Amino acid sequence: MTKRAAQGPKNGGLGMGPFTRRDTIKLGVGALAGSTMLSGGLRAEIPVQDATPPQLEIEPGAALRVLRPSKFVQGDETLYLENAKKFTEATGVNVTVDFESWEDLRPKIAVAATVGSGPDIALAWSDEPHKFADKIIDLGDVAGYLGQKYGGWWPIAEKYGTLDGRWIAMPIGASGGRVVYRKSWVNEAGYEEVPTDVDGFLDLCRKLQANGHPAGLALGNAVGDGNAWCQWVMWAFGGSLTDEDNQVTINSKETVEALKYAKALHATFVPGTLSWLDPSNNKAFLAGEIGLTQNGISVYYAAKNSEDAAVKAMAEDIYHARMPIGPVGKPTERALVLNQMVFSYTKYPNAAKEFLRFMMEREQYDPYLNACIGYWNHPLQAYDASAVWTDDPKHAPFKDVLATALWDGYKGDLGEASAAVLADFVVVQMVASVCADQATPEEAAAEAERR
DSSP states (O other): OOHHHHHOOOTTTTTTSOOOHHHHHHHHHHGGGGOOOTSSOOOOOOOOOOOOOHHHHHHHOOOOEEEEOOSSSHHHHHHHHHHHHHHHHOOOEEEEEEEOOOHHHHHHHHHHHHHHOOOOOEEEEETTGGGGGBOOOOOOHHHHHHHHTTTOHHHHHHHHHHHEEEEEEEEEEEEEEEEEHHHHHHHHHSSOOOBBBBHHHHHHHHHHHHHTOOOOOOOOTTTTTHHHHHHHHHHHHTTOOOOOOOOOSSSSSHHHHHHHHHHHHHTTTTTGGGGGGGHHHHHHHHHHHHSEEEEETTHHHHTTOOOSSHHHHGGGEEEOOOOOOOSSSSSOOBBEEEEEEEEEEEEEEHHHHHHHHHSSHHHHHHHHHHHHHSSSSSSBBBGOOOOOOOOOGGGGGTTTTTHHHHHHTTSSSOOHHHHHHHTTTHHHHHHHHHHHHHHOOHHHHHHHHHH
């Protein structure tokens, strides 16, 4: 874990007393002049609507601690800390940011929720806030304001953020699993681009393997990548954890067909993927060991910014595509949502909510989005206008991550049960057991049903 602090004057910022609604308005419209980004300034006009920020009096002496996952692209960490520092300079509220490994984030959050002590704010995975709904504060005033100002939340963002009509969390973004591939190797395999159907996709992967450039998708307990493709394949063939009435349906002929396909696909993978975690496919791809994977845009980001000339040159050959469509006839991709929540034990709830609002305003959020080159896709619809989606055509496949993704627990409700199933890697381990020849598709589906 690494810790970064964004500190400013104890009594500096917008006044010596409590942070008022008038200060909020000044900060919201005035921060634009001082906004920066890694590539230099705001480059696109984000459309906004008239909206009045909630009246939040920041508590005297407030200080905040934020727990969030470690970065996969440097721009994420750099701009998050830069924006936190701007908040400190504007309000006098010191902010300390703790970066935790992806695998360790859940247990850290669970401990804080259980003992009632720790970070004021946590950036949690997906539906994790639903497990702690009685231990976090209502964010409805801030979420309502942001939605009104920025064209509304994507429906799936609202689904992840609300429970029984109450905003328990606010997504800051989502990482989308797309096909990441070496175009020259795909062309050598006889394809101009990645096929859009599962049969063609399997054929491509077989030909890549035959040419010595195999695919590789994570099958270990990978928070992002393992969950992404294993749920994609289940959904693509019509399988789902539950139906619309929350009745368990995972043990179905559709799931069995998905598992048969997953096993055939796994046979084309580079050896070792059964133990891969989230960094593994990034490393294998950049080392030239694989020619195709499913990932966020972090592989491309790393190649573009590499100090190794050979790796940097690879960026020209890296392309992205949507995951292929299965028998259900529609996209079935997953989004790894990063969901901001505030613990009810915090001494500074107003400061915490004001921090979340500040970080989502265009003066901070658009530079952040651009610095990440879209690694965290935007949950507010107005950010469709961000320059990040047109600066580089290779970013474009990631633009609609939250607009089109299915949710964890599909087709049922989000909640404590779906969060527990995700945390226990039920779907990933179902797929892995078949790929490892530890269970037949029928046995694996039945075990997943039991779990």
